[in-house]
Amino acid sequence: MSGVPFLDLKRQYLKIKPELDQAVMRVVDSHAFILGPEVEAFESEIAKYLGVKYAIGVASGTDALILALKALGIGPGDEVITSVFSFFSSASVISWLGAKPVFVDIEPHGFNLDPEQIADKITKRTRALLPVHLFGEPAGMDALARIAKEKNLYVVEDACQAIGSEFQGKKLGGLSPFTCYSFYPTKVLGGFGDGGLAVTDSEPLFQKFSELRVHGAKGSGDRTTIGINSRLDALQAAVLRVKLKYLDRWIKQRRDRAKRYRELLSGLPVGLPEEKPNRKHTYNAFVITLDGRDRLLEVFKQKGIGFALYYPRPFHQFSCFKPFLAKSDKFPRAEAASKKALALPLFPELSDEEQNLVAATIKDFLKG
16 A cells, blocks of 8 residues: 555545535525524534533634633733643634733643643733643643632633543533634544534523624623624534534544554654543544654655644744743743654544554654
């Protein structure tokens, strides 16, 4: 065989094509394209799946984070602590609201923020923590919840890569005031375009967030706040309703593929994702670390093996975030990860033969 795709969405589509096509045509025939019955049904179904009271569909995971923070009153003069190593929106949403992102380095074993480094970052302006469940691995929510309670801080969870992930036997979603998700096509639960979700168990926060996603509207009367236009399309909701039925199966297949990678790469000088106690990883990405990563990338390119680099530039190395940094800020773990991290092909339909080729290529490379 020649080549391995990093991701092949067409394989998934072809397996459930009749259901997806029927769902799309149902919306087309209804001419109800914005919010409406499809979105309401999806919100109800995914709230039940996640074990929460309220789910609100929006246009993207980024919007979900922005509106969650805004619903909590986060704005100019406030500080929000988050990881220095994540997708850009985890930090940009804080700045977008006029607040200050305060960065924390990642943990020694893994890619999530290190709770032990948070205490030194808390000031009188700190209002919230924004942990990221990166690559599908839950962050240490027990420690984060304890800190939040002691310091009277909000927690907004960025679970954009972690739909279906679990902490202490409970799906992410009901542990904090807000948890936010993305349905970008490459996600474990992905749509046919952009889409996002915020979930909460608080009725007042649900009402506030719901108003913010439609320009701050509450019926046809007065508006007390200014929101934005961020609504989940009915087409996306219809697609996601079909896919939601298969989510647990796909998560199991991803976990099986991850387990097989660990077996194939066992004993090599490669850092592998860990299965931490009381945390269910859903493997939105299977990310390894190794020395000489960039040289391995050239070999992958020659063999047609797909890959992704998450993330070659931690936030403190972006010019736009320089004004928020102190001279004493150091993030050695994130910097090391940015030079060594490599995401391997992983999706439910990935074959044994394709995994064997990826693993054999890595072994041959390490032999020199």
